[in-house]
Amino acid sequence: MKEYLRYLPPVHELQKTAQFQETVNKYQINSETVTQIVQESINEIRAQLLAETWEGTTPSKEAFVQEIQHKLEQKAAKITTYYLQKVINATGTVLHTNLGRARLSEEAIKRVVEIAGSYSNLEYQVEEGTRGSRHDIIEGLLKKVTGAEAAMVVNNNAAAVYLVLRALAKEKEVIVSRGQLVEIGGSFRVSSIMEESGAKLVEVGTTNKTHLFDYEQAINENTAMLMKVHTSNFKTIGFTKSVSTEELIELQMKHSDVLFYEDLGSGVLFDYQSHQIGDEPVVAQVVRQGVDIISFSGDKLLGGPQAGIIVGKKELIQKLKKHQLARVLRVDKMTLAALEATLMSYVRGGEGLLEIPTIRDIIVSEYQIKERAMKFINQMVQNPNYTCTLQKDVSQVGGGTMPDVLIPTYTVSLVHHKKNAEELATVLRAGEPSVISRINKETVILDFRTISEVEISEVVHACFQL
Numbered sequence: 001m002k003e004y005l006r007y008l009p010p011v012h013e014l015q016k017t018a019q020f021q022e023t024v025n026k027y028q029i030n031s032e033t034v035t036q037i038v039q040e041s042i043n044e045i046r047a048q049l050l051a052e053t054w055e056g057t058t059p060s061k062e063a064f065v066q067e068i069q070h071k072l073e074q075k076a077a078k079i080t081t082y083y084l085q086k087v088i089n090a091t092g093t094v095l096h097t098n099l100g101r102a103r104l105s106e107e108a109i110k111r112v113v114e115i116a117g118s119y120s121n122l123e124y125q126v127e128e129g130t131r132g133s134r135h136d137i138i139e140g141l142l143k144k145v146t147g148a149e150a151a152m153v154v155n156n157n158a159a160a161v162y163l164v165l166r167a168l169a170k171e172k173e174v175i176v177s178r179g180q181l182v183e184i185g186g187s188f189r190v191s192s193i194m195e196e197s198g199a200k201l202v203e204v205g206t207t208n209k210t211h212l213f214d215y216e217q218a219i220n221e222n223t224a225m226l227m228k229v230h231t232s233n234f235k236t237i238g239f240t241k242s243v244s245t246e247e248l249i250e251l252q253m254k255h256s257d258v259l260f261y262e263d264l265g266s267g268v269l270f271d272y273q274s275h276q277i278g279d280e281p282v283v284a285q286v287v288r289q290g291v292d293i294i295s296f297s298g299d300k301l302l303g304g305p306q307a308g309i310i311v312g313k314k315e316l317i318q319k320l321k322k323h324q325l326a327r328v329l330r331v332d333k334m335t336l337a338a339l340e341a342t343l344m345s346y347v348r349g350g351e352g353l354l355e356i357p358t359i360r361d362i363i364v365s366e367y368q369i370k371e372r373a374m375k376f377i378n379q380m381v382q383n384p385n386y387t388c389t390l391q392k393d394v395s396q397v398g399g400g401t402m403p404d405v406l407i408p409t410y411t412v413s414l415v416h417h418k419k420n421a422e423e424l425a426t427v428l429r430a431g432e433p434s435v436i437s438r439i440n441k442e443t444v445i446l447d448f449r450t451i452s453e454v455e456i457s458e459v460v461h462a463c464f465q466l
């Protein structure tokens with residue numbers, strides 16, 4: 001096919017075409033970029049001709065020009081489309097790790113927008129007119145909602161674990177139960193973080209059973225801390241034994257220079273238990289027990305932005321704040337703005353807590369979910385291609401939290417008369433916004449727990465593509 005290379009149009013000729021200018025105008029991109037795309041498209045066709053893989057019509061100048069214009073349109077559309085986009089979570093999993101975990105409250109969003117678009121007192125004391133610390137923004141609120149003596153925030157909980165171990169246990173031993181050395185979704189392993197931090201992991205007990213004496217026997221003059229790790233999305237059942245926080249604290253009391261650190265994982269500030277959901281203790285309860293240092297995520301059950309929150313004894317938090325790593329792992333003003341607003345909802349309490357989407361979606365009544373599902377079904381009747389069936393079902397909390405908790409919900413099983421479940425799910429994902437469903441027994445399932453009122457018609461719209 002080499003003989004056709006001479007029909008390839010030169011870039012400068014294509015630059016003169018109406019299509020070239022149209023692309024510049026339509027996608028609001030500069031002509032240098034469009035030139036680049038044209039050149040790239042010519043190169044691709046050249047490579048195809050050389051490799052004898054050209055599959056278009058008989059090679060001719062017109063065919064090449066047409067192909068280049070086609071590629072130009074596609075590439076221009078692609079580079080001017082945001083990769084990161086909103087999706088509708090129809091899986092019912094409230095903290096879906098692949099879908100960005102917690103969504104922020106309206107108030108948190110408002111605060112992020114305001115603080116991001118202006119200068120702020122991020123590290124400035126307005127009254128005194130002197131330098132301030134970004135730690136101060138959140139510390140007061142965190143102390144209030146957890147009852148801890150001191151608090152700080154880093155990038156995420158993995159960073160919190162790393163900082164605590166590095167700053168307080170480097171080159172010393174940290175005792176952890178083998179039953180808690182699990183891998184948590186998204187490749188977080190305590191053992192690996194520990195290794196990176198320079199602290200030495202001392203494993204005690206077995207996968208299913210760890211006794212107090214296992215810890216007791218492992219303590220020596222090199223021990224820096226006892227660490228308890230929430231097993232998150234993993235639960236051992238049956239012949240098991242773990243040592244409670246109370247027992248560990250009693251043991252620690254006998255060893256004045258050994259610290260007790262608990263990685264709570266999710267970190268609950270709202271009493272889900274009182275709504276008969278799970279058995280997670282609230283952070284304040286763990287603080288009251290006397291744990292020295294506690295860390296947890298900001299974007300799991302707390303319902304805020306991605307962050308790692310560390311609360312505990314004042315002198316220890318002071319040490320962490322002063323550590324060079326705290327500077328490396330610090331959060332930005334948008335995170336602080338969102339976290340401050342989220343924590344403020346907790347301080348206000350009451351109805352205000354329902355402003356936090358994570359809490360609202362977990363405790364929403366079955367009745368309300370059913371209403372949303374019915375609304376969807378009623379709009380779908382107009383489309384004869386589908387059969388929708390309302391059914392009682394269960395949703396999961398997700399995000400590595402409460403793995404054994406199944407919350408009653410209502411779902412709609414969606415059957416298209418000419419497409420199978422995989423094909424239908426693909427079409428839904430192609431919606432604008434994209435709708436992410438789950439498939440169960442060859443049927444597409446839409447869980448209305450995580451679909452908000454305004455999104456119902458958008459899901460209908462996605463279905464109407466077929």
Ligand SMILES: *Cc1c(COP(=O)(O)O)cnc(C)c1O
Pocket residue numbers: 156157158159161184188229230231232263264265266296297298307308400
């Ligand atoms: C989720 C989790 C982490 C990691 O938290 P990120 O905020 O995702 O970094 C660490 N430890 C436990 C026990 C967790 O559940």
